[in-house]
Amino acid sequence: MSYDAIKADRQLCTGYRKGGQAAKCNGQTYRCTACSTAGCRQTYVDGCSEQAFDVNWKCLKCGAINQKEGPLNFVNRIGA
Ligand SMILES: [Zn+2]
Numbered sequence: 712m713s714y715d716a717i718k719a720d721r722q723l724c725t726g727y728r729k730g731g732q733a734a735k736c737n738g739q740t741y742r743c744t745a746c747s748t749a750g751c752r753q754t755y756v757d758g759c760s761e762q763a764f765d766v767n768w769k770c771l772k773c774g775a776i777n778q779k780e781g782p783l784n785f786v787n788r789i790g791a
Pocket residue numbers: 724725726727736737738750751752759760761762
């Protein structure tokens with residue numbers, strides 16, 4: 712099993728950080744309980760291609776605030 716497959720299995724963010732070099736995000740992922748969108752949280756809008764929440768826990772898709780579920784991968788976190 713590849714490293715990337717392991718990461719995917721642990722439900723870390725598979726998106727890419729924007730700006731500068733394209734780097735894999737591998738961030739914690741959360742789900743919006745209002746619209747079921749899942750993705751990571753970044754401190755600024757459009758920080759990751761798979762971002763779902765901004766710093767205020769606002770869902771970038773439906774606009775709901777503080778409706779997060781997760782982190783989805785907390786059970787399997789390594790080195791935390
Ligand atoms: Zn991400």
